[in-house]
Amino acid sequence: MSLNCAVVALAVSPEDGATEAVLDAVERAGAVVETHNWVRVTGTASDGQAADVEGYNALTVRVQTEDPQQLRRALQPDPQRQLLPGIDLNVVPHTWFDQSRKKLVVLDVDSTLIRQEVIELLAAHVGREAEVAAVTERAMRGEIDFAASLRERVAVLEGLPASVIDDVAAAVRLSPGAKVLVQTLLREGHAVAAVSGGFSQVLDPLAARLELTRAAANELEIQDGVLTGRVAGRIVDRAVKAEVMGQWAQELGVAPEDVMAVGDGANDIDMARAAGLSVAYRAKPALREVADTQLSLPNLDALRFFLDL
Template sequence: MPDARFLVVFDADSTLIRNEVIELIADEAGRGAEVAAATEAAMRGEVDFAESLRSRVAELAGVPLTAFERVLARIEPTPGGRELIDAIHARGGIAAVVSGGFHEILDTVAPSLGVDVWRANRLAHADGALTGVVNGPIVDAAGKAAALREWAEQHGVPMSQTFAIGDGANDLVMMDAAALGIAFNAKPAVRAQADLVVGPVDLAEVIPLLP
């Protein structure tokens, strides 16, 4: 792919999609409420993200891989997301997603929305079911910022032409690394530290900010 004019990196859960995927998977195990509460605490920044993710994924042990079809059917793209990604491409930009969620879902959702490149966590499985463990290094706040820098370098985009859009505390390092950090559908701590806050839950609101 030739060099791009600019790079926009999205968080996935509650940003590019309306859902928190780990909660949908937890519903399949009958543990949705407990995992939802833990996710909320992590997004507010009250607990360490990686530690919280490991404990929440442990609750998913035993969920059959066939459940992913039901989870995918429940995914709701955020209004305006496809329009924003189309506008990014029309202006010569790259649309990327880095998520504390999971490749098992993002590998279907991201290309369906026109995303160019994405990175997320992977869930370990055996005998057709989840084992309750994350495979490999966890994509945490530092990992999100590292992905943004790596993609900018790969695509010849100066850091001055990078955008990061997120909602949770684990997006703040990435948002700080980008030239413009945009809080979208965000928790109070994230709105307070962002360069810009988008109020309506409509990603098309970001289009006028594109170069």
């Protein structure tokens, strides 16, 4: 039995012949093209607050296919490499275009919802940003245990005045398109959440400003106005991220298949596997291997096209 789904092709500047190349790839994979439509989104439209944001192009192809998973494999045979250079080809189930179904979009924070890694911004205050960044990179590639690496990185912050957290929070910049994406989803009645291996002292005010539906992160331990170099409570690692995402979906009455997880590193793998649709956003190889879809261009706003918004 043929099923409806969509192929969403995303590119910053598609070359001449891009439409034909995408449609040919879809048809060679055995799908039947019903309709297709390009939309050009300018940088200003996707992120009016950032002068350095590039626009992008989105081609939505409505198709009929006997096997959506086989179509996905055909259009993304190697998760580390685009089938058509410069174009992400993503297969999205038809249910994601059904506006009567409430969706929950759960975003990782560091290098996803925001441009930076908060732990590195904090480490810069003790002159150890490069050292901490190297550990972060290994953790996000899945080469070392996240919880152990977090303890190691947080330990370098011992003795810093807690006031540096406010300085770091002020320096945080949203990723391109993040604000428009969140506003659009909330306006349409969907839920948006953020779960982070970073820190609640930075995420909570950001979540309040964006009016996120839910937010969770680690807590930096503070005593007498000074960072102790430890994390208070259980660490938000990859397993906890997936657990929290599931709890939120249940609380909000969202079906598991209507949950989207968006992240960039190995710490997002468990929630990617648990989500109805997972997105690797400019991601490390470990997450690309397991995610359903890819967003390589630097603009979160493009995720609207996965929901036909």
